[in-house]
Amino acid sequence: MSKTFVGMPAFPKNAAKAVQDSQLRFNLRKATRTIRNKRALVVGELADWPGLRQAGKAIKDHTLRNLDRYLIQLEEAVTAAGGHVHWAKDAAEANRIVADLVKATGETEVVKVKSMATQEIGLNEALEAEGITAYETDLAELIVQLGDDWPSHILVPAIHRNRAEIREIFLDKMPDAPPGLTDEPRALAEAARLHLRERFLRAKVAISGANFMIAETGTLVVLESEGNGRMCLTLPRTLISVVGIEKLLPTWRDLEVFLQLLPRSSTGERMNPYTSTWAGATEGQDFHLVLLDNGRTGVLADEVGRQALRCIRCSACLNVCPVYERTGGHAYGSVYPGPIGAILTPQLRGMSTELDRSLPFASSLCGACYEVCPVAIDIPTVLVELRAKARHPRAERLGMAAAGWVFTRSVRLARAQRFGGRMRRLVPKRLPGPMSAWTDTRDIPDIPRESFRAWWDRTEGGTR
Amino acid sequence: MRVALFITCVNDTLFPGTGQAVVTLLRRLGVDVDFPPAQTCCGQMHVNTGYPKEGGRLARQFMDVFAGYEAVVIPSGSCAAMVREQYPRLIGAAIGNAPDTSCDPKVYELSEFLVDVLGVVDVGAYFPHWVTYHPTCHSLRGLRLGDRPRKLLENVRGLELVPLPGAEECCGFGGTFAVKNKDVSAAMCADKVGNVLSTGAEVLCAADNSCLMHIGGTLRRQKSGIRVMHLAEILATTEGGR
Ligand code: SF4
Numbered sequence: 001m002s003k004t005f006v007g008m009p010a011f012p013k014n015a016a017k018a019v020q021d022s023q024l025r026f027n028l029r030k031a032t033r034t035i036r037n038k039r040a041l042v043v044g045e046l047a048d049w050p051g052l053r054q055a056g057k058a059i060k061d062h063t064l065r066n067l068d069r070y071l072i073q074l075e076e077a078v079t080a081a082g083g084h085v086h087w088a089k090d091a092a093e094a095n096r097i098v099a100d101l102v103k104a105t106g107e108t109e110v111v112k113v114k115s116m117a118t119q120e121i122g123l124n125e126a127l128e129a130e131g132i133t134a135y136e137t138d139l140a141e142l143i144v145q146l147g148d149d150w151p152s153h154i155l156v157p158a159i160h161r162n163r164a165e166i167r168e169i170f171l172d173k174m175p176d177a178p179p180g181l182t183d184e185p186r187a188l189a190e191a192a193r194l195h196l197r198e199r200f201l202r203a204k205v206a207i208s209g210a211n212f213m214i215a216e217t218g219t220l221v222v223l224e225s226e227g228n229g230r231m232c233l234t235l236p237r238t239l240i241s242v243v244g245i246e247k248l249l250p251t252w253r254d255l256e257v258f259l260q261l262l263p264r265s266s267t268g269e270r271m272n273p274y275t276s277t278w279a280g281a282t283e284g285q286d287f288h289l290v291l292l293d294n295g296r297t298g299v300l301a302d303e304v305g306r307q308a309l310r311c312i313r314c315s316a317c318l319n320v321c322p323v324y325e326r327t328g329g330h331a332y333g334s335v336y337p338g339p340i341g342a343i344l345t346p347q348l349r350g351m352s353t354e355l356d357r358s359l360p361f362a363s364s365l366c367g368a369c370y371e372v373c374p375v376a377i378d379i380p381t382v383l384v385e386l387r388a389k390a391r392h393p394r395a396e397r398l399g400m401a402a403a404g405w406v407f408t409r410s411v412r413l414a415r416a417q418r419f420g421g422r423m424r425r426l427v428p429k430r431l432p433g434p435m436s437a438w439t440d441t442r443d444i445p446d447i448p449r450e451s452f453r454a455w456w457d458r459t460e461g462g463t464r
Numbered sequence: 465m466r467v468a469l470f471i472t473c474v475n476d477t478l479f480p481g482t483g484q485a486v487v488t489l490l491r492r493l494g495v496d497v498d499f500p501p502a503q504t505c506c507g508q509m510h511v512n513t514g515y516p517k518e519g520g521r522l523a524r525q526f527m528d529v530f531a532g533y534e535a536v537v538i539p540s541g542s543c544a545a546m547v548r549e550q551y552p553r554l555i556g557a558a559i560g561n562a563p564d565t566s567c568d569p570k571v572y573e574l575s576e577f578l579v580d581v582l583g584v585v586d587v588g589a590y591f592p593h594w595v596t597y598h599p600t601c602h603s604l605r606g607l608r609l610g611d612r613p614r615k616l617l618e619n620v621r622g623l624e625l626v627p628l629p630g631a632e633e634c635c636g637f638g639g640t641f642a643v644k645n646k647d648v649s650a651a652m653c654a655d656k657v658g659n660v661l662s663t664g665a666e667v668l669c670a671a672d673n674s675c676l677m678h679i680g681g682t683l684r685r686q687k688s689g690i691r692v693m694h695l696a697e698i699l700a701t702t703e704g705g706r
Pocket residue numbers: 265310311312313314315316317318340369372373374375376377
């Protein structure tokens with residue numbers, strides 16, 4: 001990922017382009033529906049899913065309420081197990097720490113485990129600026145990196161690509177790709193496997209994130225499906241993990257709940273294929289943990305918005321979102337797309353750009369995300385809360401004030417209705433100004449001669 | 465029981481026929497419904513667009529207007545959900561059937577009132593047409609109406625209820641979303657319309673005229689020949705006209 005989201009236009013503009021892309025629409029429809037159905041099937045198997053969901057929510061809420069205490073406990077446990085803990089208040093500080101750690105090893109190459117936190121802080125670009133090359137080893141991240149592209153999904157970053165496109169990218173950008181490469185999934189995976197194997201064996205430094213950190217024992221937990229992550233975690237001499245401070249769980253017992261919630265919600269699997277856990281430094285290895293704030297304590301301070309910190313990045317909300325399904329992830333201008341992105345990005349980055357201000361409005365509030373979220377984040381409520389904080393366009397403010405004025409007295413409403421009824425024949429088929437957004441694709445209903453209240457008055461409730 | 469009708473601003477202004485149908489239907493079932501004339505709007509548009517101050521004022525006005533009624537019937541899933549789910553948080557209002565409160569008024573979406581309060585599923589309606597039903601998001605996931613509307617429709621004589629594929633998916637209305645994100649909204653509606661057409665039904669029914677205004681407006685623009693009807697209008701129809 002060698003691009004930035006800086007200066008991207010607002011969501012509606014990005015979306016307008018995306019919805020016209022038939023290849024993108026096809027890829028997304030196919031992929032999201034497949035995962036969505038798989039998830040529904042395996043979640044439906046568990047009679048106690050609502051209970052698990054409540055447990056997940058309660059554990060996260062408890063941890064967030066006592067975050068200070070648990071973070072110290074974690075630091076002590078990791079240190080006692082031979083690891084080094086670093087605290088980073090923002091992206092720049094985290095990138096600085098990681099770059100210095102890599103430089104201290106004398107290496108100029110690192111392999112990476114798929115991680116959202118390092119994407120959030122733009123670590124690869126920061127390392128590149130210091131002369132360090134970071135190689136993504138997750139298959140989908142590799143496709144994104146080779147294609148000089150942006151990830152468009154939390155779990156399936158190359159969801160916007162189909163296999164023909166992936167073949168092109170491999171042939172173009174992977175020097176060791178076999179010349180006769182076909183677009184068979186098996187052939188593509190094998191080509192990537194051979195390409196990566198060589199990297200794993202060469203690498204001296206690895207960088208990861210973590211899905212969970214356990215305060216009690218200082219254990220980090222990474223869940224993945226390919227085994228590539230485990231290669232990175234075990235082979236290199238130095239391991240650096242960059243983890244958001246909200247990824248904490250108090251005890252191993254708590255982990256049990258999430259090992260059920262996460263795979264079923266994310267990949268639709270009953271059990272996760274590769275779950276790696278480690279506490280501190282394994283023999284012969286240097287281990288560094290960089291604890292990342294980057295706006296999280298600010299989110300924690302917001303009574304309604306803080307529930308976004310419960311997120312375990314399963315991406316179930318993306319897969320059911322009717323907006324995401326039609327726009328894809330790039331329109332959200334953030335490594336966090338879809339419903340969770342719409343509430344997390346404006347909170348982490350603030351709402352100073354047009355794009356970030358538009359994100360809370362990138363939802364029809366249909367509620368499908370809340371329904372599937374394994375930690376019961378009430379995304380629609382947070383969206384509405386953020387909308388109230390956004391700066392609104394002037395014309396809209398005036399319109400809303402006018403509507404509010406009409407609605408605060410029923411006589412005003414009645415008068416407006418009578419006026420509308422008289423003007424009904426004059427209403428054009430295509431409305432002017434901002435309201436043309438309605439009539440671009442839809443007819444307006446016929447304006448009735450008489451409102452309901454006028455009918456009620458005239459007929460005394462239909463009795464005359 | 466003192467029952468009031470909250471018609472909603474959209475129905476009042478644009479779809480008076482739905483309100484008249486509700487009155488006809490409830491009278492037929494022996495309920496004498498009041499229409500407190502000071503009512504206007506529940507505040508949903510303001511709140512959901514990010515204007516909680518204006519929305520809160522309208523919410524308090526609603527509470528004043530309907531104080532003293534035991535039941536408020538609302539022929540709109542999203543407005544009923546607004547009052548019941550959002551008022552407690554927005555203005556600390558105690559809605560009788562909101563979670564964790566018990567006092568008047570209780571707020572019912574029309575099909576809830578019919579099935580839960582009156583205990584009827586056969587309202588004596590006659591409507592000999594092919595109908596497909598779109599459950600709408602706030603009815604489905606907010607109010608959790610479940611199969612109440614389906615039961616009511618199934619008991620309408622002559623009515624052939626055709627299942628709608630992808631019924632639980634949003635139509636793309638979303639209030640001001642339809643204007644602010646018109647392209648995504650239209651893309652969502654294109655799929656909804658495709659599903660409606662695939663049923664071969666002649667009437668698309670829902671318990672919310674806002675969604676129907678959006679889907680129906682698209683159907684009409686496309687000259688599809690399918691008409692949209694509020695649930696109340698179908699339930700009010702009897703043999704020999706109403
Ligand atoms: S918000 Fe909920 S559903 Fe969405 S990614 Fe996070 S945990 Fe998963």
